[in-house]
Amino acid sequence: MFDGVLPNVQWALTGLYGVLVVASALTFALVRLQPNRDFRELVLRVKSWWVMVTLFALAMALSPTVSLIFLGVVSFLALKEYLSLIPTRRADRRVLLWAYLAIPIQYYWIGAERYGFFIIWIPVYMFLLLPAIMVGHGNTQGFLRAAGSLHWGLMTCVFSLSHAAFLLVLPEEGNPAAGGAGWLLFLVVLTQANDVGQYLWGKMLGRTKAAPAVSPGKTVEGFLGGMATTTVLALLIAPYLTAFDWRFAAVAGLFIGFAGFIGDVTVSAIKRDLGVKDSGSLLPGHGGILDRVDSLTYTAPLFFHYVRYFYY
Amino acid sequence: MVAALRFLFFALIVRPVVWVALGLNVRYRERLPRKGPAILAANHNSHVDTLALMSLFPLSMLHRLHPVAAADYFLSSKAFGWFARHIIGILPLDRDARERGDDPFAACREPLSRNNILILFPEGTRGEPEQMSTFKKGIAYLAEELPDVPIIPIFLHGFGKVLPKGDWVPVPFFCDVFVGLPLPRAGSPEAFMAALQSRMRMLSAEGQFPRWD
Numbered sequence: 001m002f003d004g005v006l007p008n009v010q011w012a013l014t015g016l017y018g019v020l021v022v023a024s025a026l027t028f029a030l031v032r033l034q035p036n037r038d039f040r041e042l043v044l045r046v047k048s049w050w051v052m053v054t055l056f057a058l059a060m061a062l063s064p065t066v067s068l069i070f071l072g073v074v075s076f077l078a079l080k081e082y083l084s085l086i087p088t089r090r091a092d093r094r095v096l097l098w099a100y101l102a103i104p105i106q107y108y109w110i111g112a113e114r115y116g117f118f119i120i121w122i123p124v125y126m127f128l129l130l131p132a133i134m135v136g137h138g139n140t141q142g143f144l145r146a147a148g149s150l151h152w153g154l155m156t157c158v159f160s161l162s163h164a165a166f167l168l169v170l171p172e173e174g175n176p177a178a179g180g181a182g183w184l185l186f187l188v189v190l191t192q193a194n195d196v197g198q199y200l201w202g203k204m205l206g207r208t209k210a211a212p213a214v215s216p217g218k219t220v221e222g223f224l225g226g227m228a229t230t231t232v233l234a235l236l237i238a239p240y241l242t243a244f245d246w247r248f249a250a251v252a253g254l255f256i257g258f259a260g261f262i263g264d265v266t267v268s269a270i271k272r273d274l275g276v277k278d279s280g281s282l283l284p285g286h287g288g289i290l291d292r293v294d295s296l297t298y299t300a301p302l303f304f305h306y307v308r309y310f311y312y
Numbered sequence: 313m314v315a316a317l318r319f320l321f322f323a324l325i326v327r328p329v330v331w332v333a334l335g336l337n338v339r340y341r342e343r344l345p346r347k348g349p350a351i352l353a354a355n356h357n358s359h360v361d362t363l364a365l366m367s368l369f370p371l372s373m374l375h376r377l378h379p380v381a382a383a384d385y386f387l388s389s390k391a392f393g394w395f396a397r398h399i400i401g402i403l404p405l406d407r408d409a410r411e412r413g414d415d416p417f418a419a420c421r422e423p424l425s426r427n428n429i430l431i432l433f434p435e436g437t438r439g440e441p442e443q444m445s446t447f448k449k450g451i452a453y454l455a456e457e458l459p460d461v462p463i464i465p466i467f468l469h470g471f472g473k474v475l476p477k478g479d480w481v482p483v484p485f486f487c488d489v490f491v492g493l494p495l496p497r498a499g500s501p502e503a504f505m506a507a508l509q510s511r512m513r514m515l516s517a518e519g520q521f522p523r524w525d
């Protein structure tokens with residue numbers, strides 16, 4: 001079943017399980033050593049990571065088509081979570097169905113390697129189509145709010161995230177070490193590691209609040225520590241997964257750290273605006289799926305264009 | 313044969329729709345009864361309510377689950393009636409029985425005595441989507457008559473957005489299912505109804521729901 005997968009990608013996926021084993025061992029030790037403290041959320045979090053890594057690794061190992069479908073499902077879950085979270089109008093029920101329909105079409109462009117359609121389908125055509133259908137229903141009360149918030153959701157959950165999927169179909173010539181899957185793994189591993197890094201550095205050294213009005217838990221120390229760890233990690237894994245030399249790897253690490261932070265606080269701002277703590281309850285210990293992919297909505301498009309501009 | 317069809321319908325269509333296309337946020341799942349007899353009392357906004365409540369239980373319990381549904385609506389046509397009775401497994405309820413001096417829950421007693429789980433919507437109808445209307449008192453009489461059958465209140469949110477009354481195209485939304493503790497048996501039907509209403513209000517107050525207008 002791993003036939004089509006390049007050796008470096010197989011090693012990287014195996015490595016993820018190594019990280020999970022270490023994380024589980026550390027959690028187990030913490031629970032044993034400090035029995036009076038409540039580690040339930042941490043335990044749940046690590047458990048959810050096992051499930052997420054397994055689904056991701058399976059999708060990557062089975063075939064490129066399965067990987068695309070997997071990422072399409074992630075977009076669907078994120079958009080569904082977003083639309084369940086925000087106020088919507090009863091009149092727009094069927095418009096939302098059209099918005100969902102944009103997902104398979106967007107991922108179809110990727111599978112067919114139609115970059116031109118991929119890059120304009122949502123920002124141009126869905127942007128024009130959805131308000132047109134809404135107008136057809138004739139309800140002007142709250143029109144701008146509804147059209148605006150729906151498009152924001154599509155851009156974030158579908159358009160932005162699908163850039164991660166387009167990495168998969170980039171030709172192997174541009175990345176002989178690990179192909180399109182290598183670019184994707186590099187992006188996803190660094191983005192998620194950056195989240196964990198910022199959280200851990202913040203817990204250990206956090207003093208100065210980075211965005212008190214939006215996300216009181218975020219600190220400058222966590223942000224900088226996370227960005228540094230991410231950059232070091234980028235330097236370490238780039239030779240195996242990407243075509244980057246050390247300078248390109250360092251720049252990628254730096255902007256993934258920075259953009260990941262912005263993506264995180266952007267979703268936090270929405271949650272704060274709506275008065276909810278988590279975007280959902282799909283991933284025990286993490287919250288919803290938007291809580292997990294928030295950083296990726298910023299890092300994926302930036303990383304994709306960085307790679308495409310310099311290597312294709 | 314029909315039992316197999318019912319099993320396949322729930323395994324291959326209902327569950328994937330409820331758990332993947334929609335997605336449930338279930339709070340206090342541990343309060344669901346592990347075996348019958350029991351009555352689940354939920355608010356009602358959509359046909360999907362019934363399917364979602366049935367999907368909370370393992371498929372091995374499917375043959376024990378029976379929604380109580382209005383006979384005049386569900387048995388109005390032959391084909392739909394067959395589907396409602398045998399595939400969904402409804403117990404028909406005669407909404408006008410009490411006016412005639414008959415017992416509307418006539419069809420419910422026997423399944424309860426065989427340790428089945430009944431799903432009841434005390435509002436009596438789906439009504440305006442995402443708005444709770446007053447509960448009908450029938451359930452209080454049933455509660456009085458069957459003091460040993462636990463009655464579990466369940467608050468549902470979101471299904472009216474998925475498929476409101478009068479619409480036939482479902483739209484995916486994550487939905488909420490908040491399970492309450494079994495209701496204590498109050499002295500009178502009025503007291504039971506007050507307890508049920510207040511328990512439902514408490515459950516609904518646990519969630520934060522976006523505006524939908």
